[in-house]
Amino acid sequence: MLIKIKKQSDICESDITSESIYLKRREILKGLGLATAGLAFPGASQAGILDYFSKKTAPIKDRRQSLSGRVNASYNSDWELTPESKVISHNNFYEFGMGKGDPINKAQNFKTEPWHIVIDGEVNKPYKLSMEELLKLFTPEERIYRLRCVEAWSMNIPWIGVRLADLIKRAQPNSNAKYVAFETLYDPQQMPGQDSRRIGGGIDYPYVEGLRIDEAMNDLTMLSVGLYGKTLAPQNGAPIRLVVPWKYGFKSIKSIVSIKLTRQQPPNTWNITNAREYGFYANVNPDVDHPRWSQGSERFIGEGGLLSVRREKTKIFNGYAEEVASLYRGMDLNKFI
Numbered sequence: 595m596l597i598k599i600k601k602q603s604d605i606c607e608s609d610i611t612s613e614s615i616y617l618k619r620r621e622i623l624k625g626l627g628l629a630t631a632g633l634a635f636p637g638a639s640q641a642g643i644l645d646y647f648s649k650k651t652a653p654i655k656d657r658r659q660s661l662s663g664r665v666n667a668s669y670n671s672d673w674e675l676t677p678e679s680k681v682i683s684h685n686n687f688y689e690f691g692m693g694k695g696d697p698i699n700k701a702q703n704f705k706t707e708p709w710h711i712v713i714d715g716e717v718n719k720p721y722k723l724s725m726e727e728l729l730k731l732f733t734p735e736e737r738i739y740r741l742r743c744v745e746a747w748s749m750n751i752p753w754i755g756v757r758l759a760d761l762i763k764r765a766q767p768n769s770n771a772k773y774v775a776f777e778t779l780y781d782p783q784q785m786p787g788q789d790s791r792r793i794g795g796g797i798d799y800p801y802v803e804g805l806r807i808d809e810a811m812n813d814l815t816m817l818s819v820g821l822y823g824k825t826l827a828p829q830n831g832a833p834i835r836l837v838v839p840w841k842y843g844f845k846s847i848k849s850i851v852s853i854k855l856t857r858q859q860p861p862n863t864w865n866i867t868n869a870r871e872y873g874f875y876a877n878v879n880p881d882v883d884h885p886r887w888s889q890g891s892e893r894f895i896g897e898g899g900l901l902s903v904r905r906e907k908t909k910i911f912n913g914y915a916e917e918v919a920s921l922y923r924g925m926d927l928n929k930f931i
Contacts, residue, residue, distance in 0.1 A: 654698060654699070654702055655702065656824075656827070657702075657827075657828075658820075658824035658825045658826070658827055659824060659825050660823065660824060661734070661754055661819065661820040661823065661824055661825045662734075662736070662754070662823060663733075663734035663735045663736040663754040663755070663820070664733060664734070664735050664736065665735075665736050666735045666736065666737050669737035669738055669739060669814075670738050671738055671739075671740060671750055673740065673750040673894070673896075674750065674896050674897060675738070675750050675751070675752060675896075676749035676750050676751060676894075676895050676896055677896070677897060678821075678822040680749070680895050681749060681751055681821060681822065681830070682698065682827050682829060682830060683695065683698050683829075684749075684895060685697040685698065685829045685830065686743065686745075686843065686844070687701070687829055687831070687848060688787045688794050688795040688797055688801075689778070689785035689786075689787040689788050689794060689799065689801065689848075689849075690785060690786065690787055690828075690829065691786065691787055691793055691794075692787075692793070692794075692795050697828070697829030698827070698829045700786060701827075701828035701829045702828070703784075704784050704785075704828035704832070705784065706725075706828065706832045706833040706849075707725075707833075708724060709724065709725050709833050709834075709851075710722050710723065710724050710851070711723060711728070711834065711850060711851060711852070711853060712851065712852050712853070712854075713761055713762070713764075713765045713853045713854075713855075714765070714852075714853075714854055714855075715771070715775070715854035715855035715856055716767060716768050716770040716771040716772075716855040716856060716857060717765035717766055717767050717768060717771065717855055718765070718766035718767075718768055719764070719765050719766045720765060721764065721765060725819070725833050725834065728756070728761075728819070728834075729819070731764070732756040732757075732760050732761070733756070734754050734755060734756055734819060734820070735754070735755065735756070735757075735816075736752055736753070736754050737752075737753055737755070737816065738750065738751070738752050738753070739751060739753055739814075739837060739839040740839060740912055740913060741837075741839065741843055741846075742839075742842060742843065742878045742892060742908070742912045743842065743843040743844075743892075744842040744843065744844055744872070744876070744884060744889075745887075746884075746887060746888070746889060746891070746892045746893060746908075747892055747893045747894070747895055748892045748893070748894050748895065748906065749894075749895050750894075750896070751821055751822075752821060752822055752823075753816065753818045753820070753821050753837055754818065754819060754820035754821060754823075755816040755817050755818035755819050755820070755837065756816060756817055756819070757813065757815070757816055757817075758774075758810050758811075758815045758816060758817050758836070758853075759810065759811045759812070759813070759815065761817065761853065762774065762807075762810060762811065762853075762855070765855070767807070767855050770857045771807055771855040771856070771857075772806070772807055772856065772857055772858070772859075773804055773805065773806055773807060773855070773856045773857075773858065773859055773860055774804060774805045774806075774807060774810040774853060774854070774855055774856070774860075775802065775803070775804045775852075775853075775854045775855075775856050775860035775861075776802065776803045776804065776805075776836060776847045776850055776852065776853055776854075777800050777801070777802050777847075777850070777851060777852040777854075778799075778800045778801040778802070778847055778848060778849050778850060778851065779800065779849045779850075779851045780799055780800035782799075785799075787799075788800070795867075796867065797863055797867055798863075798866065798867075801847060801848075801863045802847075802860065802861055802862060802863050802866075803836065803845055803847040803860075803862045803863065804856075804859065804860035804861070804862050804874065805838065805845075806859075806921075807855070808921055809838070809918075809921060812917070812918060812921065813917070814838070814839055814840065814914060814917055814918065815836075815837070815838050816836075816837050817834055817835070817836060817837070817850070818831070818834070818835050818836075818837045819833060819834050828849075830848070831846075831847075831848025831849055832849065833849070834849070834850050835847065835848040835849065835850060836848075836850065839912055839914055840877060840878060840911040840912045840914040840915075840917070840918045841875070841876045841877055841878060841912075842876045842877075842878060844863075844864050844872070844876065845862070845876045859874060862874055864876075870885065871884060871885050871886075872931075873930065873931035874930075875922075875927075875930050875931060876931070877910075877911055877922070877927060877931075878908060878909070878910065878911055878912040879910055879911075879927055879928075879931070880907070880908035880909065880910060881910070881927075881928065882927070882928055882931055889908055890907070890908055891905050891906060891907050891908055892905070892906055892908050893905055893906075894906045
């Protein structure tokens with residue numbers, strides 16, 4: 595699947611494959627005054643060094659295809675981009691194992707074609723669409739978002755995707771639609787973690803997640819179909835995953851097959867697994883620690899090797915408070931975690 599979309603900028607994006615091109619583009623955008631205000635956080639270096647001793651993987655065939663989206667310069671950051679090699683090799687995807695390197699090794703033969711997503715529930719016009727149909731109906735955008743893991747590490751990634759709100763509007767939600775429930779593909783033959791609770795972290799599969807309808811309709815919320823100018827790799831949630839940048843990464847459910855609008859708050863996997871440690875909202879909040887570690891700072895995964903353990907101060911809502919704080923006005927964010 596080769597998707598070419600004409601950009602609104604003067605920068606040719608038709609052949610984006612390397613980080614160097616992205617970095618050069620960001621400098622051009624800054625010069626044109628199109629980049630957003632600086633969002634880099636001051637911080638001190640600490641912890642995280644053991645990640646660099648992970649076993650190196652054997653050469654893996656890259657099955658991704660070129661995919662470009664209209665650059666939306668409103669969603670940018672002065673943070674450096676996390677190198678593509680780290681984005682595709684440092685992953686949490688327990689369906690393929692609990693180690694950070696398990697997904698890239700065990701998802702190589704994961705089949706993403708054909709793939710369909712069903713949008714139904716409390717809607718007037720439920721529908722089902724393939725990935726090809728999705729990309730014809732909705733114009734992909736490239737947005738640079740920060741990803742903050744509940745484990746206190748973070749990345750800065752050039753995602754390509756579509757607004758979740760656009761898919762929901764097409765289904766015409768009725769007045770009973772208060773929440774949106776998501777479900778990952780259930781295929782234990784392809785996903786060894788689903789077949790073995792030992793490999794899959796003791797989780798009951800399929801993986802499920804949920805958002806309030808207003809969170810799902812927020813302009814920041816997107817369904818990603820690619821990153822770094824290519825379609826998603828299996829270990830990153832191919833062919834389509836949720837991206838909610840103001841929430842911890844476990845909310846961004848991967849390899850989605852179902853989007854259902856509901857009356858009641860839907861279950862979410864980590865809250866089912868350990869309700870004491872993981873709530874429904876999972877908003878990034880430096881003032882509410884995980885029971886086993888601080889959330890006041892995070893290790894940013896950027897350039898550098900063994901000694902690159904840069905620590906950044908965590909910001910409320912991962913730095914997106916201007917866009918989303920109003921969603922939680924009057925809520926006790928220390929209680930509704």
